[in-house]
Amino acid sequence: MKYLALIVALCFPFGLAAQTGKPDLLVQKVVSEVSKDRIGATMKRLGDFGTRSVFSDTDEPNHGIKAARTWIYNEFKSYSPRLEVSYDPWKVKKQTRIFRDVELVNVVAVLPGTTQPEKRIIISGHYDSLAIVTRAGAADFRANGDGATDAMDPEKSALAPAPGVSDDASGTAVVMELARVMSQYKFEKTLVFVAFAGEEVGLVGSTLYADRAKEQGQKIEAVLNNDIVGNDVMGDGRAQSGLVRVFSEEPADSNSRELARYVREVAMKYVPAFRADLVFRNDRFSRGGDHTPFVANGFAGVRFTTPAENLGVQHTPNDTFDKASPAYTANVAKVNAAAAASLALAPPAPEVNREITTGVNKGKQTPNLARGKSLYDAVLRWKDANVEDLAGYAVVMRPTTAPFWEREIFVGKATEYTFEGLSIDDIVIGVKAIDKDGNESLVSPYIATPYPRRPIELVQ
Ligand SMILES: [Zn+2]
Secondary structure: OHHHHHHHHHHOOOOOOOOOOOOOHHHHHHHHOOOHHHHHHHHHHHHOOOEOOOOOOOOOOOOOHHHHHHHHHHHHHHHOOOOEEEEEEEEEOOEOOEOOOEEEEEEEEEEOOOOEEEEEEEEEEEOOOOOOEEOOOOOOEOOOOOOOOOOEOHHHHHHOOEOOHHHHHHHHHHHHHHHHHHOOOOOOEEEEEEEEOOHHHOOHHHHHHHHHHHHOOOEEEEEEEEOOOOOOEOOOOOEOOOEEEEEOOOOOOOHHHHHHHHHHHHHHHHOOOOEEEEEOOOOOOOOOOOOHHHHHOOOOEEEEEOOOOOOOOOOOOOOOHHHOOHHHHHHHHHHHHHHHHHHHHOOOOOEEOOEOOOOOOOOOEOHHHHHOOOOOOEEEEEEOOOOOOOOEEEEEEEEOOOOOOOEEEEEEOOOEEEEOOOOOOOEEEEEEEEOOOOOEOOOEEOOOOOOOOOOOOOOO
């Protein structure tokens, strides 16, 4: 293993190194079983409901959001008896973009974990849709790529056709396909597949869900949110089919950024013909997504979006299936599957030790601990995860200016590693746990505690 890490480091000196652990057979299997035909059929079916506006909650059997969610619910139910399927309803008062009181219903399918069931991994998309009609008139569809704005006439918009195939039947199709494939197998951690409602009226379903999860003290390790992953040709005809953008919140070692790095590495390992390209910001300019309420609550969350957004048809009646590419969406689903399955099989991420454990400074956090006895080495210490299925730990390192980990060294079951002669001030270091099948945890980075702000007292 040590030699492998060395070879990887030598072959990819510019930070291209993928994960050290060997490919896991179950992860490979799950990735290979993602079906582009099923994903295409789901996107088409959701588009055929005509609109999935949150205000289209009628009893029509094949039209509107209620019919759509009933269909999603029944599909979830049909995949496996081990999927715990439920509606998550909320009665939301009239406010901002919500012109009347409305019931929003998330559709949730839970695959309980075996040995680490308290840890949750969420795969999400939103099944509601929106066509924006401005106050100027029903024919004046606003197609600038922005979401609902003050110029929108909410009542007219509620009645407009809104097939929403790329936004976001595509993300919902990813969620449903992963639920179908993954529910045939068992994973250590709990997988939660969610089709959110009310994204288009202000991230409402996801905000209510995330706030409650925080209140309940849920341990959500990752949120993989898919929104606009249905097409690979832009409105001006340019195509970008070989990659998906993965957005993650600053700063450089936030838990969301470590998740994004993880997604990029598993994509290299399990979906080599496709790339996860990271964008180092939480989302596109003045646009929102359902990962954000989770990130705001301290959970790690990323957003998957095509680099080829068709801004001319988003939020119009023209976001239709003929512009979709199920083959593209299937690749995005494979990256999601690789990330979710790897994480769900991986040991817990190690807890990096920044605390002095003995003496008068016991309990204090100190960066000096990481300088080692010599004061001129970088030393990383972590707590042993104490789990049976553990091959060992790998430490990682990069310069502070580098986006990705550049060195990776497998250190076995050690709980301390010294980067000799390297100054902790000039690099970022971290550690991850790897199980016997090669599944890797997220990296726990060593992050300095913020400089304490103390008011300076002046002589009066
Ligand atoms: Zn969307």
